[in-house]
Amino acid sequence: MLFRQYYTAIISVYVICFANSVYADQSLNLELFNADDYESPGTYRMIDNDTGEYINAGSLVQLIWAGPNGIIDPVNTVTFLPGGDDEILKYDYKTMDAVAHIGDGYVEDGEGRLIASFPFIDPSDYVTGQNPSDVKVYVRFFNVSDPFVSKNQGYSAGPIKWGESEILILPQPDIFGFGFLNFAPEGPLYTAHYLYEPPSFLPVANAGGPYIGFEGVALTLDASATVDQDEDNQTLVYEWDLDCDGQYDDAYGINPVYTWNDDSDLLIGLKVTDSDNNVSFAVAALTIHNVAPELGSLSNKIVCEGELTGISTIYSDSGSADSHFVTVNWGNGEITDNLAVSGGVIELSYKYLYSGSYQVKIYLYDDDGAVVSESFLIFVEKTPINAEIKFESDGGVKLSWDSIIGRKYKIFYCDPFGSECNWRLIDIIYGANYVDCGDTDGYDNISGNDDDRVHPSYVLRRFYKIE
Numbered sequence: 001m002l003f004r005q006y007y008t009a010i011i012s013v014y015v016i017c018f019a020n021s022v023y024a025d026q027s028l029n030l031e032l033f034n035a036d037d038y039e040s041p042g043t044y045r046m047i048d049n050d051t052g053e054y055i056n057a058g059s060l061v062q063l064i065w066a067g068p069n070g071i072i073d074p075v076n077t078v079t080f081l082p083g084g085d086d087e088i089l090k091y092d093y094k095t096m097d098a099v100a101h102i103g104d105g106y107v108e109d110g111e112g113r114l115i116a117s118f119p120f121i122d123p124s125d126y127v128t129g130q131n132p133s134d135v136k137v138y139v140r141f142f143n144v145s146d147p148f149v150s151k152n153q154g155y156s157a158g159p160i161k162w163g164e165s166e167i168l169i170l171p172q173p174d175i176f177g178f179g180f181l182n183f184a185p186e187g188p189l190y191t192a193h194y195l196y197e198p199p200s201f202l203p204v205a206n207a208g209g210p211y212i213g214f215e216g217v218a219l220t221l222d223a224s225a226t227v228d229q230d231e232d233n234q235t236l237v238y239e240w241d242l243d244c245d246g247q248y249d250d251a252y253g254i255n256p257v258y259t260w261n262d263d264s265d266l267l268i269g270l271k272v273t274d275s276d277n278n279v280s281f282a283v284a285a286l287t288i289h290n291v292a293p294e295l296g297s298l299s300n301k302i303v304c305e306g307e308l309t310g311i312s313t314i315y316s317d318s319g320s321a322d323s324h325f326v327t328v329n330w331g332n333g334e335i336t337d338n339l340a341v342s343g344g345v346i347e348l349s350y351k352y353l354y355s356g357s358y359q360v361k362i363y364l365y366d367d368d369g370a371v372v373s374e375s376f377l378i379f380v381e382k383t384p385i386n387a388e389i390k391f392e393s394d395g396g397v398k399l400s401w402d403s404i405i406g407r408k409y410k411i412f413y414c415d416p417f418g419s420e421c422n423w424r425l426i427d428i429i430y431g432a433n434y435v436d437c438g439d440t441d442g443y444d445n446i447s448g449n450d451d452d453r454v455h456p457s458y459v460l461r462r463f464y465k466i467e
Contacts, residue, residue, distance in 0.1 A: 305407070306383055400433050
């Protein structure tokens with residue numbers, strides 16, 4: 001609490017008398033307090049060692065007569081003059097009020113005592129017919145230089161405070177001597193009073209923006225344009241609603257850094273609270289753009305017909321909230337479409353039934369339509385066909401082989417005449433078996449020749465080819 005102190009304060013009256021006459025240079029010096037800061041007259045100030053607070057230079061000091069009743073009457077809070085029968089002491093032939101300001105007077109070197117000096121005050125002027133040594137006075141301090149003006153113009157620095165000393169007896173100084181006055185040596189020097197609390201102004205929140213960013217990339221928000229007439233905006237409390245759920249719990253502070261994991265187009269909210277719990281709200285437009293995913297590269301592969309081929313690659317997306325889909329063109333007219341993937345890994349498998357060279361292209365989409373692609377080649381080599389051949393009881397020739405499920409096979413024959421072998425297509429089939437029964441007149445395949453199936457007339461050999 002301001003105005004609390006446990007220092008001994010002394011009012012000393014210095015008088016110089018000669019032949020019972022009072023000279024004009026006589027004065028009353030009031031020791032106000034310890035002078036904590038006295039580098040220059042403008043910085044004289046007193047400190048309350050209980051709280052560490054200062055009574056700054058320029059603050060008002062009144063030396064007040066307690067009036068005939070000898071007690072301290074409350075201050076008049078309209079005029080800030082003494083109330084009741086109290087009145088400010090007069091000096092200079094009762095024409096000047098005994099008031100001073102912290103920083104007036106002087107500081108005693110090495111003592112840390114702040115002295116306010118008044119021309120000599122004659123106690124006999126205050127109580128007619130009473131012993132002058134019984135004149136009762138007190139000191140009142142303010143924390144402003146003019147409380148009347150501060151109150152009526154609005155004092156934004158804080159409450160207007162004041163405090164009084166205990167009742168003092170103004171001494172009658174001896175000739176060529178000093179009068180000493182010791183007050184409140186055992187307890188608090190001042191009792192603080194509060195008159196005026198400045199109005200608490202609402203803060204005016206400003207959420208900054210509009211903001212434009214990208215998913216997965218940190219974005220710094222800025223509420224530094226928030227203002228409060230009676231508080232530094234650095235001391236305000238800033239709470240942010242960044243997901244539009246009505247809760248201001250997503251970020252804190254005047255310049256928070258936040259990362260959105262998905263593209264967004266929304267109004268973010270700011271709640272600002274000052275030290276008096278006054279609250280202000282603001283919103284700002286925010287646009288977070290989608291970022292296309294990235295797809296790992298793929299190398300060419302060599303496989304065999306009918307071999308199940310595994311394809312694996314990785315992908316990433318700065319928008320961690322995005323979902324992803326894959327479409328694959330296998331280069332043979334077949335397409336795997338809209339296959340959901342997750343976890344940053346793409347695992348695919350495919351079986352080519354026919355030899356050849358195929359360009360494969362993989363397209364990776366996010367749920368916002370962004371797409372990336374990678375392509376590579378798959379070389380499919382022929383798989384050797386191991387076939388068996390035997391005669392059937394009905395005279396047919398049966399061909400059997402290891403087949404690839406789902407593949408078509410071409411069956412060719414050739415009845416060589418001499419060194420010439422002219423392959424002819426018999427049939428195209430699925431499966432692994434084929435029976436050649438020849439034509440209606442035998443194995444010579446010469447129309448009109450009537451020969452039996454077991455012993456063709458002149459065909460000595462027949463070759464078969466399976467592709």
